[in-house]
Amino acid sequence: MVNETQHSCSASSSSRSDGGSSSGSESSKENSRCSTPVLDADRHERLREKMRRRQEAGDKWFSLEFFPPRTANAAVNLISRFDRMGAGGPLFIDVTWHPAGDPGSDKETSSMIIANTAVNYCGLETILHMTCCNQTKDDITGHLQKAKRLGLKNIMALRGDPAGEEWEEEVDGFNYAVDLVKHIRNEFDDYFDICVAGYPKGHPEAETYEADLRHLKEKVFAGADFIITQLFFQPETFFKFMKDCQAIGITCPIIPGIFPIQGYHSLRQLVKLSKLEVPQEIKDVIEPIKDNDAAIRNYGVELAVSMCRELLDSGMVHGLHFFTLNREVATTEVLKRLGIWKEDPRRPLPWAVSAHPKRRVEDVRPIFWASRPKSYIYRTQEWDDFPNGRWGNSSSPAFGELKDYYLFYLKSKTPREELLKMWGEELTGEESVFEVFTCYITGEPNRNGYKVTCMPWNDDPLATETNLLKDQLEKVNRRGILTINSQPNINGKPSTDPIVGWGPSGGYVFQKAYLEFFTSSEIVTALLKVLKKYELRVNYHIVNVKGQNITNAPDLQPNAVTWGIFPGREIIQPTVVDPVSFLSWKDEAFALWIEQWAKLYEEESPSRMIIQYIHDNYYLVNLVDNDFPLENCLWQVVEDTFELLN
C-alpha cells in the first residue's frame, strides 16, 4: 500500500513563481488538487482505464450482459437482480439494444431506460448496446445525445440485423458497425468508451474468417476501445482468434464472451441466432438430458467453469464477459466457483453510490431517504452539482416534485393483494396500524399469519444494522411511535466492520444515534416536555403534513450523523440530518401513507379513513442524540414520554 514516490519537487518553486498573488493560479489549483476526498479511485476513471488498471494489477474481473425485459413487472425484477448481482462486483454490465422494442424511448422497458436505471439507481458501470442499420444519422445522434444526458458513458457499437432477408447496402447510410464507431468519434469526440463485437469463428455473413478479422481491425482503428467476443464453446477457439487479432495489429483488450448453458431451449435458440455450431461432444451430453433442466444447468456450469479456468490460466485473459440471459443462478455459481465473485463487497460510502458522471463527487446525503435511495436520486436528478465534502456547502435546496411519483422504480415491487395481506385487509383502528409496524420490526407473522416484509417507507426487510435496535424498536412501535428510519450510535468502529463499516480499510467510522417516526399529537406534546430535559444533547425536528414545524436546531445548519476518519484523508461525512431537505422529505413521507397504503382500500371505507386520519393528524419526528460516545439516550427519551403520558 505504501507508494513511495520520489518526485523531485524542485517544482515546489513553481507554486511560488506567481509571486504572492493567488488570483491567477486557478488552473494550477485544478491540476494540483483533488476536489473531493477520493475514497474510491474507480469512481473517477472511465471504463477503459479501469480495465487497464485491473489488468496491470493482475486483478481478474467479470462483466454481465442483460437484455431489456418485455413488461414493467419484469423490469422491476431485473432491477432487483442488478442490485443483487451488482453486489458481486462486476466491472460493468451491458444492456442489449432491441430495435423492435423502441429501444431509445422513455418506456420503462426500453434499452435506454434500463441502462439509465443501472447507472443512476444501481450505481453500475454500464455499456449500452446500439445498432445502426436501417436508422438515420439523426436518429442515431439523438440516441447518443440522450444516452450522454442520462449519464451513460459507454456504447457497444453494432450493425444489427438488417430489416429484410437480403442485406442491401445503403449509400451514405450506416451499413456496418464501423460506420457507427466513426460517427460516435466524429460527433462525440472521446466522450464515450466504445466497445465492438468480435467473432472468434468469423461473422456468419463475412466472406471469410480473414475478411472478418480485417473488418474488426477497421472498427478498432476507427476508435473502438475494446472488443467483446461472440460466445464460443472451446477455449482454443478464443486463443486462436486472439493470436490472429494480434498478428494483424489489434492490441486493445479482447474479452471472451461466456455463455453458461442454462437449458436446452435457450441453447438452441442462441445457436440459431448466432449461426454457431455446438460441438458434438456437448451435443452428446445434452441430448439425453434435454428435459432435465437442473441437469443441463449443472453441466453448463461445469463446462463454463472449466473453460473459464483455462482462459484465465492462459494469462491472455483478464476479464470474462457473461451472457446471463437475465438469469442469476448459473452465472453467479460459475463466478463463485472461479473465486472472482466478491463475497464481501466493500462499501465506498454508507449508501450506494450512483455511477452518473455528474454525481462522481457526491459524498453526502440527507439521512431521510436512507431506505428510498432511488427516490432520492430521482428527486435530485436535475441538480447541476452535488455536495462534496460537506452538505452545507454546495447542496441545492430544490428537490424535484413528486409529480412523477408513479414511475415504476419508485413504486412498491409488491402486488396489491400481497400488500393487503401484510398491512391488513381491514383496519379497525390506529392500533391495527401499530401492529403492522411492530410485525415489520419483529419479523413475526401478523394476526392473519403473514409476514410483513415491506412498508411504504421501506421496500426491503429490516437492514442488518437496524436489527441491532430491534428490541427497543418493537417496544415503541407497539405503543404508537411508528418508526421508519433509525441508526444506532457508533463510537469509532473499524471501517472494515461487516455491519457498520464503509470506506477504505485502516479507518474508523462513527455515528450519532438517529430515530425517525410518525406519532400522534398527544405523544408529541408529552415528548416536547421530555425533550426540555435533554437540551443540547438531543436535536429534534417535528413537523405535520401542513408543515407546522417545531425544532431546537440552530439556524438551518445540517447535523452530521455518520462520518469516517481514514489514513491520509480529510474527514468524510456522508450522512446528515438537514433541516431544509427534511421539509421536502416530509411531503414524500406523508404522501406514502396515502399513495401506498390508503389507496389499497375503497374510498370512504373505514380502513382508508384510518390511514387518512393518521396522515392528517400525526407528526413526523426526527431525533438525533449528539452525545455519540455515551449510551444512546433516545430510548430513554421515548420511555420518559410514555411515563409522562401514564
Next chain:
Amino acid sequence: MVNETQHSCSASSSSRSDGGSSSGSESSKENSRCSTPVLDADRHERLREKMRRRQEAGDKWFSLEFFPPRTANAAVNLISRFDRMGAGGPLFIDVTWHPAGDPGSDKETSSMIIANTAVNYCGLETILHMTCCNQTKDDITGHLQKAKRLGLKNIMALRGDPAGEEWEEEVDGFNYAVDLVKHIRNEFDDYFDICVAGYPKGHPEAETYEADLRHLKEKVFAGADFIITQLFFQPETFFKFMKDCQAIGITCPIIPGIFPIQGYHSLRQLVKLSKLEVPQEIKDVIEPIKDNDAAIRNYGVELAVSMCRELLDSGMVHGLHFFTLNREVATTEVLKRLGIWKEDPRRPLPWAVSAHPKRRVEDVRPIFWASRPKSYIYRTQEWDDFPNGRWGNSSSPAFGELKDYYLFYLKSKTPREELLKMWGEELTGEESVFEVFTCYITGEPNRNGYKVTCMPWNDDPLATETNLLKDQLEKVNRRGILTINSQPNINGKPSTDPIVGWGPSGGYVFQKAYLEFFTSSEIVTALLKVLKKYELRVNYHIVNVKGQNITNAPDLQPNAVTWGIFPGREIIQPTVVDPVSFLSWKDEAFALWIEQWAKLYEEESPSRMIIQYIHDNYYLVNLVDNDFPLENCLWQVVEDTFELLN
C-alpha cells in the same frame, strides 16, 4: 440553550415552487443556508449587531482603547499586549488617530497599521479612529478605502484638533465630526459601523451643554451607530448625560468611557487635554500620594471599580469602554474585579481566528504554521477566498513570497544579544544545536545558565499541549531529531477540555498524533526503513532544502489531523497536513535557520557554518499516526530508528 422556534413552515412549499428544477434557485439557496458551519455567531455579525445581541442577552461587555506607539519595538510589545488582553474577551478595541504620526501610512507605528494588525493578526474586532479637520476630501476617502481594503469595518468619526490656536471654519471642508459621518455614509453606504464621541460635560469648545447635545444628535441622525463618551469622574455625570440624550431623541447605545487613574502625571496631562476638572475629593486623595505610583494606581483601580459597579447596577449601562493608555495592569484588574474579564476564553477553533471579513468563513489551516500564525496570515493575505469546511475544496496553493520577511511582526521579538545567550555565542558542532533544542523542550538552563524561551520556529515558550509530550521530545532532540512542531493524539475529549478543547460546548475533539522535525540524512535513511513496517498507519513527508521529496501520501490529498464533532453541526476539521502547502512551509522553515540563527554570527565563522551545514544537508520530516484511537506509535518509530542506527 434550547431555541424552540415554532416557525410555521407552510413555507416549505416555497422551496418546491420552482418545480423540480434547481437551476433558478441560487438566491433562495443563499437565503436559506449557512455557507459555513457557524461555530461562533460573533464572527459573522457586525459590531452594532454584536452590541445589540449582548444587550438583549443581558450580557455585560467591555472594550479597550489604545494609541499607536512611537517606535517599532514598542509596536511589537503593543501587539503582544493585544494578544494578552484580547484573551480577556473585549467586545472590541479601538486605535486612536495621531495626525502628527502619519496615521494612514504603511509605517509599522501608524494608526492604520496598528489597527490592521489588531484585526488580521490578533483577531480582534477593531475600531479605527479618524479625524477630519485640516484634511481634503480625497485624503479622507483614501484613508477609508485603505481601511476597508485591510479588513477594518468600524470607524470612530472625530473632528480632531484644529491646526492653529484659533478655530476657523472652512467652506466645503470638513469642519465637524458630523461632516465625516455624512461623508462615510455617502461614499461607503452602510459598509462601516460608525462611532462618535459624546461629551458628558459638553465639548470644551461648545457654546453650551445643550448646543453640544444638539451636535451629538446631528451626528447620530447623520448615520452614527453608537456613542462612546469622554471620560468623567462621577457616575451621576453619565446618568444625567444619558437622560438628556434620550430626552432629545438619541436612542443608540451610549458607552461610558472609563479612565482608571494610573499615575499623577498621566492624569494631569489628560485633564489638560480634555479640559476637564478633577473633582476636589479626588484631588484631596491624590495630592498627598502623588509620588507613590503604586498607591495612586490602587486608588485609581478602587475608584474605577466602584464607579463601574454603579454604572452597571443602574441597568442603563451594558458595556464599559476603557482608556488603557496602552497599559495592562490597572485595566485588567478593574475588569477582573468587576467579573467581566473572561478568565477562561473559549477557543472557537484550535488556532486564533482572524477578524478580517474576507476570512470569516476560514476554518481550516495547514498544521505547519501552528507556531507562526502571523506568518501564515501574512502569506495568505492575498487570497481571494478561504477554505471553508474542507481544505481540499477551495484552498489556494499560492502562498505569498518570503520577500517581505523582515516585516516587524514576522521577526523575533527578542534582541540579538539575548538570542545569542539562548542559542550559543559559539557553536562547536551539530551537538551544540541539539542541546539548544533540548533546553527549549525541558525549560532547563543551557550550559551558560540561560533558559531557551524561544526558537526560530517558535516565538513563544512551549505550548501547554506540547508539554504533554515533554519527556519523549527531550529524548529525541538529544539525539538529533530536532522537533519544531508536534501534537498528541486525542480520541474524543470534551470540547471544554482546558488544554485541548475548542469550539462550542457539548462537543468532542479529536487529533491524530503529529511530529515534525529536522534531522540528518543518516537518520532519514534509517527512518525510511523503519517506516516500511508502519505502512498505512503512518503518513510521512520528507523534504530537503532543494525540494527532494519522499512521501507515502496518496496523491496530493490533505490529511485531517484535528477535528471536532458538535451538537447539531457538520464536522469541523480545522487542521490538516497538506502535501502542497508543506512545500511552501519548507522554504520558510529552512530559511529560518539562516535568517534567524546563522545570521547572528559573523560570516565564515564556525558557528555560522554549522547552521549553514544543517540548512544545506538536513531534512524536514513530518509524520502522522493515522490510528488515533491507539497509543501514539510515532515514538516507537523514532525508537526503532535509533535502534537500527546502533
